[in-house]
Amino acid sequence: MSNTENKTPLKPDTQLAHTGRDSRGFHGFVNPPVVHASTVLYPDVKTLVTGGQTYSYARRGNPTTDSLEGALKELEGAAGVKLANSGLNAVALAILSCVKSGDHILIADTSYQPTRHFADTVLPNFGVKVEYYDPKLAANIKTLFRPETTAVFVEAPGSLTFEMQDVPAIAAVAHEIDATVLMDNTWASPLYCRPLSLGVDLSIQAGTKYIVGHSDAMLGTIAASEKAWDNLHAVCGAMGSHVAPDDIYLGLRGLRTLSVRLERHQRNTFEVLNWLKDQPQIGALRYPALETDPGYKIWKRDFSGSSGLCGFDFRQGTTKEQSFAFLDALELFGLGFSWGGFESLAIPVKLKGSRSVTPVDEDRHMVRLHIGLEDPEDLIRDMDRALKKVFG
Numbered sequence: 001m002s003n004t005e006n007k008t009p010l011k012p013d014t015q016l017a018h019t020g021r022d023s024r025g026f027h028g029f030v031n032p033p034v035v036h037a038s039t040v041l042y043p044d045v046k047t048l049v050t051g052g053q054t055y056s057y058a059r060r061g062n063p064t065t066d067s068l069e070g071a072l073k074e075l076e077g078a079a080g081v082k083l084a085n086s087g088l089n090a091v092a093l094a095i096l097s098c099v100k101s102g103d104h105i106l107i108a109d110t111s112y113q114p115t116r117h118f119a120d121t122v123l124p125n126f127g128v129k130v131e132y133y134d135p136k137l138a139a140n141i142k143t144l145f146r147p148e149t150t151a152v153f154v155e156a157p158g159s160l161t162f163e164m165q166d167v168p169a170i171a172a173v174a175h176e177i178d179a180t181v182l183m184d185n186t187w188a189s190p191l192y193c194r195p196l197s198l199g200v201d202l203s204i205q206a207g208t209k210y211i212v213g214h215s216d217a218m219l220g221t222i223a224a225s226e227k228a229w230d231n232l233h234a235v236c237g238a239m240g241s242h243v244a245p246d247d248i249y250l251g252l253r254g255l256r257t258l259s260v261r262l263e264r265h266q267r268n269t270f271e272v273l274n275w276l277k278d279q280p281q282i283g284a285l286r287y288p289a290l291e292t293d294p295g296y297k298i299w300k301r302d303f304s305g306s307s308g309l310c311g312f313d314f315r316q317g318t319t320k321e322q323s324f325a326f327l328d329a330l331e332l333f334g335l336g337f338s339w340g341g342f343e344s345l346a347i348p349v350k351l352k353g354s355r356s357v358t359p360v361d362e363d364r365h366m367v368r369l370h371i372g373l374e375d376p377e378d379l380i381r382d383m384d385r386a387l388k389k390v391f392g
C-alpha cells in the first residue's frame with residue numbers, strides 16, 4: 001500500500017514493490033484483478049443521474065487503470081497520471097493538452113522522429129506553429145520565445161544521437177513566460193530521472209519500453225504537475241483515450257522488476273561499451289553515462305542511473321555496406337525497432353529527415369544498440385565475431 005501514514009518517504013525500490021496495489025481491498029490477493037469492462041451498473045436512478053459512484057463507464061477508468069496510474073503518480077511525484085495506448089499516443093495527448101490555435105511550440109531537434117511527424121503533420125492543421133531548436137541551447141532557448149510560445153518539448157538524451165539537455169535551465173526560462181514544459185523521459189524511466197523534480201510539467205514515458213519491459217505490449221504514460229493536470233485530464237477524457245486492461249496489467253507487472261532489470265541493463269551496457277571503445281573499427285560511443293561523453297555532467301547532475309540504450313559511430317571511412325554487413329552478421333542481437341525488453345537489439349541509424357537545425361553527417365555510419373539482460377561476455381563475443389567477419 002502507499003505510504004500515506006508513513007512520514008518517511010519510501011525509497012524507490014520499496015515503492016516499486018508496494019505501490020498501486022491494495023491486497024486487503026481484493027480479498028488479500030497480492031496483485032489487483034484485471035477488470036475487463038465497459039458498462040458499470042448503478043444501484044438506482046438517483047445514483048446514476050447524480051454520478052454518485054466512483055466509476056461511471058470503463059472508458060473513464062476502472063480499478064485496473066487506477067492501480068497503474070496510482071503507482072506512477074507516486075513514482076513520478078505527480079498531481080495525476082494518464083495512460084495512453086502507446087508512447088507516441090502519450091506524446092500526442094500531452095502536446096494537445098497544452099497548445100491551441102495560434103500558439104507556438106518549441107521541440108528539441110533531437111526528439112523521437114514520430115514525435116516530429118505528429119508535430120509536422122497534425123499540429124499545423126489546427127493552427128499551431130512548430131519550431132525545432134538545438135538541444136544544446138539550455139537557458140538561451142529564450143531567444144526563440146515569441147509572445148505566443150506556450151509549450152517547450154524536451155527529450156534527454158536525444159533520440160539516436162544521445163545529446164543531453166539542460167532541462168532545469170530550460171524549464172526555468174519557460175516558466176517565466178508561463179509555458180508548459182514537456183519531457184520524453186523514456187530512456188531513463190521514472191526510476192532514473194524524475195522530470196517533475198527538474199521543473200517539467202508533463203513527464204512522458206513510452207511504457208512500451210522499460211515499464212512493460214518484455215516486448216509484449218504497447219503503453220504510454222503521462223505524469224502531470226499540478227498546473228498541467230486539469231488540462232491533461234480533460235483532453236484525455238475528451239479524446240476517448242483508453243488502454244486495454246491486460247496491457248495495463250503487463251505494465252504494472254513490469255514495474256515490480258524495473259529496478260533489478262535497469263540495474264542489469266546498465267551494468268551490461270558499461271561492459272559492452274568498455275570493450276567497444278578499444279575496437280579499431282569503432283569511433284565515438286554515444287552514452288551520456290560515460291565520463292568521456294559531452295552530456296556526462298548533466299547526466300550526473302540530473303539522473304540517478306543509465307539504461308541499456310546506447311550507440312556508436314563506425315570509424316571514419318567505414319562504408320554503409322560494411323556497417324550493414326556488421327548488423328547482418330550479429331546473431332544474438334535482434335534487428336528491430338523499439339527497445340526496453342530483456343533482449344539485445346541493433347539498428348542502423350538514419351538521421352536524414354529527422355533533424356532540421358542540427359547538422360547531419362551522412363558519411364558517418366552509426367548503430368543504435370539496446371543491451372539486454374544476456375551475459376555481456378556472449379554479447380561481446382557476438383560483436384567481436386561480426387566485426388572480424390566484416391573488417392577482417
Ligand SMILES: *Cc1c(COP(=O)(O)O)cnc(C)c1O
Pocket residue numbers: 086087088089091112159184186187206207208209218219220338
Ligand atoms: C519508442 C519511443 C516512443 C514511442 O513509444 P511507442 O510505444 O512505440 O509508441 C516515444 N519516445 C521515445 C523516446 C521512444 O523511444
